[in-house]
Amino acid sequence: MVWLTYRQHRLELGTMLIGALAVALTCVAAAVYVAGVRVQVGLDACPSAFGTPECVARFNEYLRQTGQLRGLPVALYVYPEVVAAFLAGPIFARDFERGTHRLVWTQGITRLRWVVAKLAIVLCTAVVAGIIVASVGGMPHEFMLGSIGPWSSFDFEVPVVISYLVFAISLGAAAGVLLRRTVVAMLASLLLFVGPRILVESKLRPSFMPPATLPAGGPNVTPVPADAWHLGVRYVYSSGVDFPQDQYDALMRNFRGGDFYAYLSSHDAFAVSFYHPADRYWVFQSIETAIFLGMSLVLVLFTVWLVRRRA
Numbered sequence: 266m267v268w269l270t271y272r273q274h275r276l277e278l279g280t281m282l283i284g285a286l287a288v289a290l291t292c293v294a295a296a297v298y299v300a301g302v303r304v305q306v307g308l309d310a311c312p313s314a315f316g317t318p319e320c321v322a323r324f325n326e327y328l329r330q331t332g333q334l335r336g337l338p339v340a341l342y343v344y345p346e347v348v349a350a351f352l353a354g355p356i357f358a359r360d361f362e363r364g365t366h367r368l369v370w371t372q373g374i375t376r377l378r379w380v381v382a383k384l385a386i387v388l389c390t391a392v393v394a395g396i397i398v399a400s401v402g403g404m405p406h407e408f409m410l411g412s413i414g415p416w417s418s419f420d421f422e423v424p425v426v427i428s429y430l431v432f433a434i435s436l437g438a439a440a441g442v443l444l445r446r447t448v449v450a451m452l453a454s455l456l457l458f459v460g461p462r463i464l465v466e467s468k469l470r471p472s473f474m475p476p477a478t479l480p481a482g483g484p485n486v487t488p489v490p491a492d493a494w495h496l497g498v499r500y501v502y503s504s505g506v507d508f509p510q511d512q513y514d515a516l517m518r519n520f521r522g523g524d525f526y527a528y529l530s531s532h533d534a535f536a537v538s539f540y541h542p543a544d545r546y547w548v549f550q551s552i553e554t555a556i557f558l559g560m561s562l563v564l565v566l567f568t569v570w571l572v573r574r575r576a
Contacts, residue, residue, distance in 0.1 A: 277352045278390045284347070285394035288340050292401040295334050302330045341421050344398055345429035348391065349458040353437020354451035356387055357568070361445035380572040384438060384565060391434045395427035415546045416494040420466070424550050428557035433458055435564035442571045465556060471496055473552045474545060482536035483526035492543040500534050508534045 303309055308327050311320035357380075399422055419425070437454040444450045479487040481498045489495050500508040516532055529535065541549070 277355065278387065281348060281352050281390055281394045282397070284344065285397040288344055289397050289401045291340070292337060295337055296401075299331050299334060302327055306330075338421070341398060341401075341426075345426070345433045346455060346458055346462070348394075348430055349433035349437050350451050350455035353387070353434045354441055354454040355447045356383060356434070356438050356441055357572075358441030358445055358447045358450035361441070362447050376572050377569065380442075380569050384434075384568070387434050387438075388431055391430040392427055395430045396423060399423035399426040415492065415543060416541075419470075419546075419549070422550055424554040425557070428554040428561070429462070432461075432557040432561045432564075435561040435568070439564045439568045439571075442568050461557075461560065465553060469556070470549065470553060471541075473549050474541065476539040476541055479538045479540070480535070481538040483530065487538075489538050489540045490542060494541040496539040496541070498536055498538050500529070501537050502533050503535065 306323045306326045308320075308323050311317075311323060401421075433454070436458055437450065440453045440457065441447075441450040444453060476496055477493075479489060500513055502508055513534065516529065516534065520528055526536065
């Protein structure tokens with residue numbers, strides 16, 4: 266069964282691994298090039314805040330030579346989506362569409378063995394591909410100017426990249442068994458992968474833990490640590506409840522000069538910075554990995570159940 270699965274899906278498995286290797290090698294080559302440009306233009310000799318015309322000129326030259334590479338991390342971001350659509354969708358859909366699954370089932374191979382063997386081989390390949398892609402996970406720092414700390418590379422670390430790929434394979438397999446049409450399963454896998462991916466990143470991830478806070482205005486203002494994930498500044502009551510926007514606008518209209526933050530505090534409004542410190546990074550990695558692996562487990566169980574119940 267292992268050999269049969271390999272023979273049947275060697276193109277998809279090979280494409281997954283070669284694609285991962287191509288992405289990784291491209292990032293390595295680009296990182297080396299960008300580092301060389303920094304040395305060539307002398308950018309590292311300038312302070313972080315460019316204050317001289319010479320440093321501004323160096324920075325502009327650096328941008329001119331490397332600006333086209335700033336979109337390269339998109340390849341790392343999009344890779345799991347490509348796997349979900351073009352590689353995972355046909356795993357089972359093609360068999361059902363062509364009827365070849367019946368041939369396998371009549372050769373003494375049970376449905377359970379068939380579905381488990383195919384999933385195991387493809388998922389193991391996805392794990393290897395994820396490790397290859399994530400091995401260059403920290404290199405987007407070279408292309409994303411101004412990124413500081415680990416959070417800018419959150420989506421490219423080994424645990425979450427593997428979980429994204431496992432989820433992509435599980436989703437494509439479930440869509441293929443359910444829809445039984447290759448093209449339809451590919452489209453459904455792409456659309457259904459993007460939804461949870463965006464939802465977790467934009468809505469759930471910032472709320473994995475309550476954010477830490479620091480005063481953002483007034484005499485006690487404290488800068489947010491450079492390696493933290495800064496969520497922004499909001500105005501709140503002294504109790505911590507968000508200050509309504511309409512009331513803030515009214516205060517702004519009535520402000521007549523003087524100490525602005527003292528004026529706000531007299532109305533029980535305070536500027537607060539919300540952030541997640543760097544020591545939460547791996548906790549967040551673990552939570553997001555668990556979310557996607559949990560959804561993958563549900564999809565795998567659904568796929569097995571569906572294959573065993575449907576002819």
